[in-house]
Amino acid sequence: MNPHHRxxxxxGSLLLTAAVGISxxxxxxxxxxxxPPPPPTxxxxxxxxxxxxxxxxxxxxxxxxxxIRVDGGxxxxxxxxxxxxxxxxxxxxxxxxxxxxxxxxxxxxxxTGKETGDAKGLGDEGYRLDSGSRGVTxxxxxxxxxxHGVQTLRQLLPAAVEKDTRQxxxxxxxxxxxxxxxxxxxxxxxxxxxxxxxxxxQVKRYIDQLSLYKVNKLHLxxxxxxxxxxxxxxxxxxxxxxxxxxxxxxxxxxxxxDQYKEIVRYASSRYLEVVPEIDLPGHTNAALASYADLxxxxxxxxxxxxxxxxxxxxxxxxxxxxxFVDDVLRELAALTxxxxxxxxxxxxxxxxHADYVTFMNKVQPLVTKYGKSVMGWHQLTxxxxxxxxxxxxWGYDATGAAExxxxxxxxxxxxxxVISPADRSYLDMKYTRDFPxxxxxxxxxxxxxxxxxxxxxxxxxxxxxxxxxxEAPLWTETLSTSxxxxxxxxxxxxxxxxxxxxPAATHDWDTYKVRLASQAPRWDALGIGYYRxxxxxxxxx
Numbered sequence: 001m002n003p004h005h006r007x008x009x010x011x012g013s014l015l016l017t018a019a020v021g022i023s024x025x026x027x028x029x030x031x032x033x034x035x036p037p038p039p040p041t042x043x044x045x046x047x048x049x050x051x052x053x054x055x056x057x058x059x060x061x062x063x064x065x066x067x068i069r070v071d072g073g074x075x076x077x078x079x080x081x082x083x084x085x086x087x088x089x090x091x092x093x094x095x096x097x098x099x100x101x102x103x104x105x106x107x108x109x110x111x112t113g114k115e116t117g118d119a120k121g122l123g124d125e126g127y128r129l130d131s132g133s134r135g136v137t138x139x140x141x142x143x144x145x146x147x148h149g150v151q152t153l154r155q156l157l158p159a160a161v162e163k164d165t166r167q168x169x170x171x172x173x174x175x176x177x178x179x180x181x182x183x184x185x186x187x188x189x190x191x192x193x194x195x196x197x198x199x200x201x202q203v204k205r206y207i208d209q210l211s212l213y214k215v216n217k218l219h220l221x222x223x224x225x226x227x228x229x230x231x232x233x234x235x236x237x238x239x240x241x242x243x244x245x246x247x248x249x250x251x252x253x254x255x256x257x258d259q260y261k262e263i264v265r266y267a268s269s270r271y272l273e274v275v276p277e278i279d280l281p282g283h284t285n286a287a288l289a290s291y292a293d294l295x296x297x298x299x300x301x302x303x304x305x306x307x308x309x310x311x312x313x314x315x316x317x318x319x320x321x322x323x324f325v326d327d328v329l330r331e332l333a334a335l336t337x338x339x340x341x342x343x344x345x346x347x348x349x350x351x352x353h354a355d356y357v358t359f360m361n362k363v364q365p366l367v368t369k370y371g372k373s374v375m376g377w378h379q380l381t382x383x384x385x386x387x388x389x390x391x392x393x394w395g396y397d398a399t400g401a402a403e404x405x406x407x408x409x410x411x412x413x414x415x416x417x418v419i420s421p422a423d424r425s426y427l428d429m430k431y432t433r434d435f436p437x438x439x440x441x442x443x444x445x446x447x448x449x450x451x452x453x454x455x456x457x458x459x460x461x462x463x464x465x466x467x468x469x470x471e472a473p474l475w476t477e478t479l480s481t482s483x484x485x486x487x488x489x490x491x492x493x494x495x496x497x498x499x500x501x502x503p504a505a506t507h508d509w510d511t512y513k514v515r516l517a518s519q520a521p522r523w524d525a526l527g528i529g530y531y532r533x534x535x536x537x538x539x540x541x
Contacts, residue, residue: 038158040172043131045515046155047494048214048501050180051126057175058133062107062157064094066135069102071110076143079269081109084150093166104134107153109146112139119145125216125271126181129153131173144271145181148214152178155212159521184455186418186469187500188217188275189427189493191485194224194286195307196246196476197253198485204266205482209489209528211270213497218267219275219342219471225285225304225312229254230276234327235291242286242303247477249305260335268337275375276336278328279344281321281351281359285312293320307477310349316359326366333370340390341367346377357383364389375418378403381410390416390468393459396423396442408459411466419455420471425496427474427488431531437478438488447516447533451495452509472496483529490523490530491516513537 044053070081081098084107089096102108112119118128118139127140127149138149156174160167189210191203198206207218222229228242231254243254255263264274284294285304292300296315304312314321332341343363348356360376360383367374368386375390385391393407411417422442423429429445430438455470472493479485494516499507517537523530532538 037170037172040174041156041158041518043129043156043174043176043178045518046152047512047515047519048498049503049506049512049515050152050178051503051506052179053176054178055174055176057131059175060131060133060136060173062088062092062094062096062169062171062173063105065105066094066096067102067106068096068098069106069108070098070100071108073100074111074143077109077111077146080143080146080150083147083269084109084153087150087154088161088171090165091161091163091167092169092171106135108135108137109150110137110139111143111146112141114141121181122179123181125185125214126179127152128180129178131156131175131177133175136173144216147211147271148180151212151214152180155519155522159525162522162525182214182501183503184467184469184500186217186471187215187497188219188418188469188471189215189489189496190219190221190277190420190471190473192221192224192474192476193229194221194227194246194279194476196250196480197227197229197243198476198482199253200255200259200262202482202485203263206485206489207263207267207270207272209486209526210493210497211272213494214501215493215497216272217275217471218272219277219473220263221277221279221473221475223278223286224283225309226306227252227254228286228290230260230332231256232328232331233257234331235324237290238287238328242290245303245305246480247305247307248480250480257335264336264338273338273340274336275338275340275342276332277342277344277375278332279346280325280363281314281316281356282310282312282346282348283344284314287324288312288314291324294318294324310347313348313350313355314359316351316355321359322362322366325363329366329372330370333367333372336372339373340375341370341372342375342392343367343380344377345380345383346394348379353382360384378407378417381407381415385410385415387414388416390418392418392420392471394420394422394426394473396421398442404459405461408461411459411462415466416468417459417462417466418468418471419458420473421453421458424450424453424458425470425472427472427492427496428476428479431533435531437484439475439477445492446535447491447495448509448513448535450492451499451507451512453499454504454507455499456504470496470500486529487531490528491519491533491536494519 070077119141127145140146228238239254246252364386378393
């Protein structure tokens with residue numbers, strides 16, 4: 001059993017209990033007579049919506065004799081089998097041995113390594129789930145596909161399967177076949193750990209929540225005006241001094257290299273790639289406060305605990321600036337097995353356009369020198385994006401036509417795009433004007449608005465093959481606890497995940513909101529707090 005898996009569930013349950021203030025008084029009511037078991041969840045009722053569903057045939061019932069069969073001797077498949085057993089054992093009370101042997105009455109995880117037979121057309125992340133009276137088989141070409149198939153299996157079981165104590169069941173999985181693979185290769189979520197610092201365990205908790213909806217990128221915003229959150233040996237005061245505070249003046253914090261590697265390892269175990277961000281040349285007050293020589297005038301500003309943006313900048317003419325950036329990128333690249341490093345580039349209002357172009361054109365080759373692809377906010381397209389660069393578009397309704405055209409022109413010239421409209425996918429935007437958390441500079445973003453758009457057509461004129469996918473950023477100026485993160489991410493996050501995974505033809509608000517409502521008992525079982533939007537027909541019992 002993964003101890004963190006159990007611990008985070010318990011932590012979430014305690015949060016929820018404390019928030020609601022549950023109390024129990026008086027004698028227990030008489031237990032009603034048991035009725036017939038509820039029907040199994042239809043194969044089509046999961047999030048993200050599967051690409052193809054062929055429902056029919058007998059359901060499979062997990063029972064005391066069920067085994068989890070892992071084929072082929074792969075360590076990856078064995079780890080996924082153990083993960084599934086960790087999910088199922090506490091609530092079912094069954095042994096569920098993970099074994100390389102077995103015939104019927106199994107949940108079988110089958111890795112083919114090639115796109116033939118049952119794995120044809122599934123790619124690196126797709127899966128096929130076959131369910132019938134004798135068992136369930138999840139087939140994939142790569143381990144990531146098996147893991148995503150396990151997430152679908154979880155959602156096909158009753159929500160009580162997520163609980164830490166034995167439940168009554170029954171544990172039925174509807175009969176039929178799901179064939180599923182993602183629309184986009186990049187399905188991300190960004191967590192801002194700079195405005196408020198979040199511990200390794202808090203980040204792991206968020207990773208678990210992301211993985212349930214097949215998110216495959218965790219973009220960590222590691223530096224900003226309010227805090228530097230990653231240890232850099234060649235510039236140690238970045239973390240020890242620059243990371244010593246946060247918005248509102250709290251204690252802040254930073255990740256040691258070992259802690260960062262643990263986040264990367266844990267994310268990898270859930271098939272998420274970490275994309276680290278060092279925001280440059282603006283959003284750099286924490287760095288400028290840590291080292292006076294990084295400032296053009298040689299004077300370090302004080303640490304900053306407010307929420308304004310656009311007032312800080314590295315000194316573009318100084319050679320030391322590029323020695324600094326090179327050192328940071330070299331050490332960060334060595335810690336990061338993923339393919340991409342994000343170099344920010346937004347809201348550099350204190351940097352002239354000419355200096356911004358000079359800076360970005362000098363820094364991008366430093367990223368590629370260490371074997372990583374460049375990613376930046378879409379303002380990067382105002383410089384000269386290097387070959388293979390990715391621009392993250394965060395524009396919204398108020399974004400001007402000239403700025404949009406600049407991004408589209410870059411896409412036509414080969415720059416890839418990740419779409420993150422601030423008034424659609426920014427999870428920290430308030431739901432309603434009086435909501436106590438979040439911001440509203442991009443507008444109020446309720447659940448339907450966050451779901452009801454198409455990443456493939458959002459940026460008019462951008463070639464379809466330039467769109468790598470979507471990302472849901474979560475900025476934390478007003479968020480300081482896991483409970484804060486969850487109530488802003490849920491219920492909007494699953495919708496962004498679906499936009500990245502599911503075929504465009506499946507996108508329909510009226511059917512989606514019903515599937516979304518059915519997730520609520522699962523979030524309750526996992527201890528995830530969420531906003532009960534009036535736009536969603538939540539269960540009443």
